Amino acid sequence: MSRPAENPFASHRIEALSFRRAGLEWRGLLQHMDDLGGRVAVVGPKGSGKTTLLEELARRLEQPVVVRIPGSCPRPWRTVRAQLPRPVTHRHAILVDGSEQLGTVGWRRLLHATRRARCLIATVHRPGRLPTLVKCRTDAGLLRNLVSELAPAGTLNLQFGLDDLFRRHEGNLRSCFRELYDVYAGRIRN
Numbered sequence: 001m002s003r004p005a006e007n008p009f010a011s012h013r014i015e016a017l018s019f020r021r022a023g024l025e026w027r028g029l030l031q032h033m034d035d036l037g038g039r040v041a042v043v044g045p046k047g048s049g050k051t052t053l054l055e056e057l058a059r060r061l062e063q064p065v066v067v068r069i070p071g072s073c074p075r076p077w078r079t080v081r082a083q084l085p086r087p088v089t090h091r092h093a094i095l096v097d098g099s100e101q102l103g104t105v106g107w108r109r110l111l112h113a114t115r116r117a118r119c120l121i122a123t124v125h126r127p128g129r130l131p132t133l134v135k136c137r138t139d140a141g142l143l144r145n146l147v148s149e150l151a152p153a154g155t156l157n158l159q160f161g162l163d164d165l166f167r168r169h170e171g172n173l174r175s176c177f178r179e180l181y182d183v184y185a186g187r188i189r190n
Contacts, residue, residue, distance in 0.1 A: 008151040009181035014174075017149070019053045020142060021134075026060060029134070036131040038119035039111075043127045044136030047172030050123040053134060054095050057121060061093040069098030077106040081113070088117050096122040138173050140166040146173070147180065 004010060033040050042050045058064040067083040069076045080102070085092060094114045099122035102110060107129055114120045122130060140163045147162060162176075169175040 004185070007181055007184050009177050009184055013150055014177050017052065017146060019049055019056045020145070021049075021136075026056075030060065033119060033121070033133050036133065038117075039114075039130055040119070040121055040133035041127065041130040042121060042123045042134050042136060043125070043132050044123075045125060045171065047169070047174035047176070048136035048138050049173070050136050051097050053136060054097050054121065054123055058093075058095050061095075061119070063091045063118075064093045064095055067094065067096045069096070069101050071098065071101075073098070073101055076101040076103075077109050080106070080110060084113055088114055090116055090118055092117045094120045096120070098123060100124045100126070138166075138171045143173060143176055151180075151184070 005012070007013075042053050044050050054066070058066050065083070065085055065088075067080050069079050073079050076098075080096065084094070088094065092114075094117045096110065099107075099110070110122075111120075120130070121133065124130075127135075143166050144162050165176050165179065169179070
């Protein structure tokens with residue numbers, strides 16, 4: 001049995017993947033963000049690439065501050081506040097991952113606390129609170145491409161197939177990769 005770090009679907013390998021979207025041009029995307037007023041949302045369901053896109057944007061912006069709200073956070077606003085610089089200035093680009101956990105009051109506080117920031121980019125599951133910069137989507141073809149990039153040819157024999165895996169996990173690529181990790185490690189017989 002191989003070591004976990006050698007598994008092609010280990011978290012460090014998944015996290016190293018870049019955001020993929022046909023026709024995405026970074027300069028145009030950043031200009032679109034400015035055109036929308038610099039306060040925008042990256043929208044999509046779980047496992048659709050929102051966090052990956054946010055991380056790519058952080059690498060392309062000056063003075064990014066990435067704020068993470070972990071799943072099932074009991075006090076999301078306190079978590080956000082603890083990660084924000086004091087004071088937030090016009091030089092900061094604030095990127096908030098998991099902002100769908102903020103309630104109405106938390107959103108008001110976030111908007112107020114970041115009012116002087118150069119930009120605010122928040123990941124959400126549904127549009128509405130901020131103008132949508134990008135709507136993230138997945139498809140079985142994307143899963144196949146990423147799997148072929150991660151797994152050496154012929155190392156993964158999936159009887160059920162990647163299309164079935166994609167359907168069973170309702171397009172959540174993160175969940176697909178978790179199952180593939182287990183399959184590759186021999187924990188699940190396919």
